[in-house]
Amino acid sequence: MSVAETASFWPHIMQPAGDEASSVPSLQDVIEVYNRVYTAVWDVGTHRSQQQKAGCQPESMERKQEQDDNCDEHLELDDLPEPVKLHILSFLDVKSICQLAASSRDWRILGNDNILWRNLLDRDGPSWSSIGHRGGTDLSKDDHKWRYVQCCPEAQRHKEASSIGSQLRGYLRSLFPKTLPMVAMFGPGLNTNTSQIVRAIISGKEGVFNTNMQSTMWQTKLPRRGGGGGLAIKFRNKQEFFLITLYSGTRREREGQSAANKLLVPKTPTSADAEPEYELKHTFRRLCSEVAGFIFVVDASLGIDHVESGLAELQAMTDQRWTPASTPVLVLSCVPGEGETRLTCIKVMEALQLGSMTRPWQVQNAVAGSLQDVDTGVEWLMNNMQGT
Structure with missing residues (x-):
């Protein structure tokens, strides 16, 4: 993912409310996060490749355990910072987001993010040839996930x-x-x-x-x-x-x-x-x-x-x-x-x-x-x- 894509996406995901002081990281902070993630994944992959070429031959049981731990070291999806996770979710279809949100409490919280669903509504809504609602609920309220689910033709x-x-x-x-x-x-x-x-x-x-x-x-x-x-x-x-x-x-x-x-x-x-x-x-x-x-x-x-x-x-x-x-x-x-x-x-x-x-x-x-x-x-x- 390019720096330009990151820069264009970030303002739509996190926006300060009203006149409150912004707690949103600067663009440079976001770029540094992506650089760290990229470097960590690259370093782990290179390290494991070198160990596999060397055969990972231990000299003792203690040494073997230490090397096994190093060989198994990798970056988990859950280790990513929340802004990066939200960025990933923004590229998924709604069904995949709901499936991922059902996997854990943390992902459920992210999967219910109101700004995420506002962006999904902005992304998918213009392509809908029809939208409808059976009534009884005020769709004008600021709950974008509810609006999406209630209006989605599928x-x-x-x-x-x-x-x-x-x-x-x-x-x-x-x-x-x-x-x-x-x-x-x-x-x-x-x-x-x-x-x-x-x-x-x-x-x-x-x-x-x-x-x-x-x-x-x-x-x-x-x-x-x-x-x-x-x-x-x-x-x-x-x-x-x-x-x-x-x-x-x-x-x-x-x-x-x-x-x-x-x-x-x-x-x-x-x-x-x-x-x-x-x-x-x-x-x-x-x-x-x-x-x-x-x-x-x-x-x-x-x-x-x-x-x-x-x-x-x-x-x-x-x-x-x-x-x-x-x-x-x-x-x-x-x-x-x-x-x-x-x-x-x-x-x-x-x-x-x-x-x-x-x-x-x-x-x-x-x-x-x-x-x-x-x-x-x-x-x-x-x-x-x-x-x-």
Whole structure:
């Protein structure tokens, strides 16, 4: 390992908190530690090689024991200083870190290092095509290991596969066919080039999305359904849901990029200096109480400001005063076409403050035009909708 690699890594592993005096060794100290480790390993290897060439022939039993001790001398991994151990851990995958942490108390302490897990989250998080959480725990707290485990797609898939509840819901779904569950699609991404996702779903994708006009006619006749029209969609030729698309304005208003949002009304300000707050219009509250799942669409190609512009709408729709806490939210982080630059799932999660959301949620990268990976997100939504 080069000195340059050591120098670039060290500031990310140990940082002094606040204005406290730093106890972090200087860069020269770290380089000297590495030099000592390298020299010790080299000297031991050279010494043993010379003894083996000489045959290590003892003149007495006492001399033999002394030489055996010298021949067995080597540098153990546990002998390394903690900063070096943390450096080693930073190159390992998470599974290997957890296995090493289970080997001893000292390694368990290092394996739970919060800064180590923050760096692992920064390293691995941008490559995740989806992240999600079943709710009930505040992911915004400063526990990076917990955030990693809760958001890692591989860990989430393992939990879903082993969930008895998920298997039971699938079994009951096959026994009790009933009124199609409603899914509401909304979000600022329906006002940009990613709005084509609606037309793509309605047009259908072989083996994934198919429009069922017969079920649509039957569903819209139900008197208790209200708040907008929609279409019955059959997903992967087995699960059906009623998709309702909720735009923030008319087509003309959206094309004119009107700032008004017809889903929301401003709250009465508590003071003249208070930031404006919004809540859902009464006409949509009953709809939210009956919706089985939400699909929130953002255009990840437009940057953080665009995603944050939908925060008030998302919070208003998922307010627990009219939306059950068990209703899941799928955030489709879309780009119009393949190969376009996008925000990472973690950036979208942070912009929408999903870490503090107590209901099940998932952020899924997707391509609006081709519906690439949209089915992965919808499958998660179907598996997490209560009573479906």
